Amino acid sequence: KGISIHLGTLVICNGFIYPVSEPRDLTLRNDSSLYRFQKINHQWDFVVMQAKEQIRAAKERKKGDRVVMEFQERAYWMVHRPPVRISLMRNTHHHIMYYHHALNRSRSKSSLSLEKLLKQCNQYLSHDPMLTPCLPQNPWISDDTFYWVLNAPNVGNPCRLRVERWAFGFGEILSDARGLQEFHNFLKKEFSAENLDFWEACQELRYGDQLKYILWDCILPRLYLAQGAQKWINIDGRTMGKTLSGLKCPHRYMLDSAQAHIYMLMKKDSYPRYLKSDVYKNLLINAVVPQETKIRFVVILLKYMSASN
Amino acid sequence: MPGGVMAACEECRALVQALNKVTACFRQLVMSIGGSSDSLNLREELRRTRRRARELVGTIRGRLTSALRDGGALMRERRADFERLWVAFASCLEQLEADMRRALELARIFPLNMPRRALVQTGMSGGTSGLAARALSTHSLRHCDASEHSEETDLLALQKDLIEVGETIAEMENKVNVPRWSIVAIEEPGAELRSTAIGGGTSAGMLNVDARRRRTCRLSRRLAALLFTMIILLAVVLSVCVAKFA
Numbered sequence A: 001k002g003i004s005i006h007l008g009t010l011v012i013c014n015g016f017i018y019p020v021s022e023p024r025d026l027t028l029r030n031d032s033s034l035y036r037f038q039k040i041n042h043q044w045d046f047v048v049m050q051a052k053e054q055i056r057a058a059k060e061r062k063k064g065d066r067v068v069m070e071f072q073e074r075a076y077w078m079v080h081r082p083p084v085r086i087s088l089m090r091n092t093h094h095h096i097m098y099y100h101h102a103l104n105r106s107r108s109k110s111s112l113s114l115e116k117l118l119k120q121c122n123q124y125l126s127h128d129p130m131l132t133p134c135l136p137q138n139p140w141i142s143d144d145t146f147y148w149v150l151n152a153p154n155v156g157n158p159c160r161l162r163v164e165r166w167a168f169g170f171g172e173i174l175s176d177a178r179g180l181q182e183f184h185n186f187l188k189k190e191f192s193a194e195n196l197d198f199w200e201a202c203q204e205l206r207y208g209d210q211l212k213y214i215l216w217d218c219i220l221p222r223l224y225l226a227q228g229a230q231k232w233i234n235i236d237g238r239t240m241g242k243t244l245s246g247l248k249c250p251h252r253y254m255l256d257s258a259q260a261h262i263y264m265l266m267k268k269d270s271y272p273r274y275l276k277s278d279v280y281k282n283l284l285i286n287a288v289v290p291q292e293t294k295i296r297f298v299v300i301l302l303k304y305m306s307a308s309n
Numbered sequence B: 001m002p003g004g005v006m007a008a009c010e011e012c013r014a015l016v017q018a019l020n021k022v023t024a025c026f027r028q029l030v031m032s033i034g035g036s037s038d039s040l041n042l043r044e045e046l047r048r049t050r051r052r053a054r055e056l057v058g059t060i061r062g063r064l065t066s067a068l069r070d071g072g073a074l075m076r077e078r079r080a081d082f083e084r085l086w087v088a089f090a091s092c093l094e095q096l097e098a099d100m101r102r103a104l105e106l107a108r109i110f111p112l113n114m115p116r117r118a119l120v121q122t123g124m125s126g127g128t129s130g131l132a133a134r135a136l137s138t139h140s141l142r143h144c145d146a147s148e149h150s151e152e153t154d155l156l157a158l159q160k161d162l163i164e165v166g167e168t169i170a171e172m173e174n175k176v177n178v179p180r181w182s183i184v185a186i187e188e189p190g191a192e193l194r195s196t197a198i199g200g201g202t203s204a205g206m207l208n209v210d211a212r213r214r215r216t217c218r219l220s221r222r223l224a225a226l227l228f229t230m231i232i233l234l235a236v237v238l239s240v241c242v243a244k245f246a
Helices: A002-011 A042-060 A064-081 A092-104 A110-123 A144-150 A159-166 A170-175 A177-189 A193-207 A210-225 A236-244 A256-275 A279-287 A297-308 B004-028 B040-073 B074-111 B129-136 B151-173 B202-246
Strands: A018-019 A033-037
Touching: A002 A018, A042 A256, A042 B074, A042 B129, A092 A210, A110 A144, A110 B129, A144 B151, A159 A170, A159 A177, A159 A279, A170 A256, A170 A279, A177 A193, A177 A279, A193 A256, A236 A256, A236 B074, A297 B040, B004 B074, B004 B129, B040 B074, B040 B151, B074 B151
Parallel strands: none
Antiparallel strands: A018 A033
16 A cells, blocks of 8 residues: 555656645645646646747748748648548448458457456566565665576576566566576477577577678578578478568568567477476476565664765 | 735736747747858847847846745735746746757758858748847847857857756756646637637738738729729719809
């Protein structure tokens, strides 16, 4: 409760809403007082005043210049206008097709989506340091940096929470450097590490710098895609054809479809096997569970005193 | 004491309105930089307008700050008026800062001295001295010291002014506690569309009004001519009649 009031006060202090009855007192109160969203009403007088003055000032120009200015303004708004919807009359057929698709699209019930959302929130509840105090200490509160040491990107023995999180979804393990390493080792044992290599190379190609991209675009196809290549990856004929035709004019996103294919392959096949494997289970058992350390009030007090001195 | 407060408020309002005028003119002047009507004169006018704005900002800042800070002597509604002025002043400053930044940018792209770059042929030909004169509230401008200031020092001065305006904005935020969100505008949104006191909302409207006025003008001139010929004819007929019957 205290935390939610604190959050609300932060929202007020940042000016998103303000209290109606006492606009000077920027705190959230736990009663039935009213709050209102921010608006630009306060500037309206200025807007009107300035606009009138602009018109008066523009009259000082010569007639021809005024016409030129007006056309400039119109041209500006023509270039910067918001996107216009394509008129219905012209593409009726297109529209009918679109609505047909929309009608046939499978829709998820809101109750199901809400349930999923609830489930996800529950799942991540203990992983969110805003909601659950993190172990051993929140470094922002206690100045104790041990938390970061324990959760360094390539720490030897990761924390239990972190290892648990890898099981939430394939994206989680790929976004964690330590998880990626573990997964890579596992795939190596299964002799399918080239899939992950290919995926990583594609990420590099997508987000890396231009120079690398030039290098990659001659190496990648030879390394992974050519028949009998060193790390040949197994993708179906259609995707392969699409990728090879894309190679004729190389660009950053040429390997996207192949990458998506490999991603799904790993997600459906290797990833569940990894979660069931002994490697993962052992890691989970041996994972560190940090103990909560007490905030040493004396230390903090001393720090404040030295700071104030 | 209330009388004194009222007078101070009116004075402040007049000053803010003057600043508003100068800001509007400054924006209009900035629009011409880099166009075909750009010249040393324009730069000089910009400089003078800026100087005038700086003077006004200094005066208003002092008055508003002292008025809003001494609190006790002010009556309740007077305080609201002052706060409204404060918001208008802050908005003026913000616009001024944006325009100065634009001016600096444009002046750097289009230097007028040695390695002269081709100006954009916007088709504007007329001078802008009218605008500057309006901003400085004088009837004529004499460009006497235009050559004294080199362009670089001018740019540096502009940069300095820009920083000063930014500092003023920050200082005002800190010194006076005026919750902007609690201030309600006097004018309803959209009220200016209903009133026709000022000719049209946009520049397009302005041109239309001009055209209409000219059309009615032409029509009335024709009517007058017709009336005049009729009177002359009548006079001739009358004189002929008098001559015959006499």
